[in-house]
Amino acid sequence: MTKNYSALHESMQTRTLANGLRICYLPKEGFSKTFAILATDFGSVDASFTFEGKRYDTPAGVAHFLEHKMFEDEDGNALQKFARTGASPNAFTSHTMTAYHFSCTDRFEENLKILLKFVFTPYFTDENVEKERGIINQEIRMVEDTPNWEVFVGAYEGLYRNHPVRVSIPGSEESISHITPELLYTCHRAFYSPKNMALVVCGTADFEQVCRMAEEISPKDAPEIGQRHYGERRAEVHQPVVTRKMQVSLPQCMVGFKDEPVPAGESRLRRSLIGDLAVRILCGDTSPLYAKLYEKRLLGRDFDVDYSLIPDGACAILGGESRDPAAVREALERETARLAQEGIEPRLFRRMKNALYGMRLRMLDVPDLYARQEIASVFAGEHYLDFAGLFDTIHAEDVQEMFRRWAQPNRSTMSVVEPK
Incomplete structure (x- = not known):
């Protein structure tokens, strides 16, 4: 479907695949770079959920840990593949989503294939999870030594009594010590379902080709999404x-x-x-x-x-x-x-x-x-x-x-x- 916004001189093309993946193309004719982002509606606050009839209360930082590990593939690291194409990839985890993205000036379809493949194809082993744990521990120590971050975390601690937004996005060294490959696979199945995800491309691309590639590489089946639990809410702040x-x-x-x-x-x-x-x-x-x-x-x-x-x-x-x-x-x-x-x-x-x-x-x-x-x-x-x-x-x-x-x-x- 094409939507035109004449007042803004902008338009967009949208489609939802049979498996539920939402795709949106934002054309920018004349721009030298094209940007693509594939995200899941799964962030640091989604730590407690019910999936396949079982309740999970996961360690703080699991969404961020999963983001780090997704770049690993059986046939190599996705970052190395992007380096060969000249693209600029990155990823982030927020309170409410995890996103993977790249920008490039050429070889867009090759880069999009890399992005779709590694996000939809998890590969976790005891060895690569343990290796990543050490890297994330260093990141946690760094943010815990950053006043801007600590005052930000403190604000949410004051506002909420038991909402998971109180917890720092990467978790703590203690919390991530409990993360296992099995837990990462469970979180991927529960929240990396195509129906819980979206792909947005902004720049110059062939929308029909983007949809064909997404349909070919994304899973045909879309598992049900985990049911999330955020605790009870109060109107008042937790601490003044x-x-x-x-x-x-x-x-x-x-x-x-x-x-x-x-x-x-x-x-x-x-x-x-x-x-x-x-x-x-x-x-x-x-x-x-x-x-x-x-x-x-x-x-x-x-x-x-x-x-x-x-x-x-x-x-x-x-x-x-x-x-x-x-x-x-x-x-x-x-x-x-x-x-x-x-x-x-x-x-x-x-x-x-x-x-x-x-x-x-x-x-x-x-x-x-x-x-x-x-x-x-x-x-x-x-x-x-x-x-x-x-x-x-x-x-x-x-x-x-x-x-x-x-x-x-x-x-x-x-x-x-x-x-x-």
Whole structure:
């Protein structure tokens, strides 16, 4: 099926194969590089699930471990194959997905075949799993020594009592010591089913050939997907403050506001747009509050804002270096309460909305960012290009309602990394 978005001067072609694999082609005529991403709707939060009648409570970090091991094949390493074609491959695991991707200027079909084959053909042995364990242990030690990462993990620890988002994506040295080839095969069967996956290509390619190759290489059968368990939810945050001590020159802080999950049937893309707009109005780098706090030297250029959707949850996280984290938190909570009560000044709302629309528009000319946004939207049953129409449905009252939720008692937490 071809969909045209005349207002954006963009189009896309989509198809769902008989085995359930969703394919989307985003044409970019004249671009020198083509980007392809194959992802599964399986991330670090999907640690507990029921599959084939059995309950699994897997060790933290299993999705990330599986990502590392997928490049191994019986006839060699996929990275070495990509190196021979001149492609640039990589992969990542987030809270909600695991993705494998490459970009290339030529030999696209050869590279796509490599990608499809290694992702759909797992190969795990005791030896290669043990070897990878040592590599991942080094990665874990590195991220645990990174203040930016630790303050981020602390924010989720404060927001949630028992949701698996509390746990660091790569897990711990202790948790990954329990990962076996058998467990990796189980997770692959449970979540690397074509019906739980999507392929997005952005650039210049033959859509029909992409579909033929995917149909030929992906499994004909699509196993049922594991049923996930995320624990019970509470409206209130788990801890008001989470503190760590590390070798930093200035304290690092992140303030989190806990939001309600997206109700069934409601657009997750629209909620994400409202959330992005809210955090930028609250303390984005062109907001009035940011200017005040910057003048007082309470925050710097590294201050960042983000709104995230997770299974059974949603939250806003704002943070960076600050000589007085408590003052930053107080200012954010005070401004949230004011916006919840008084609403948003119309000129500020229009300016921020136009700026966010422009930022979303610019992503369309960056194939890797565009494709990543599209694949996340596909997993939510939507398409990224729908953002243009959704923007017209977002009003200041929608953002004010979000601020009202954040301003309720016990809806905020602060994670701090203090100097030792």
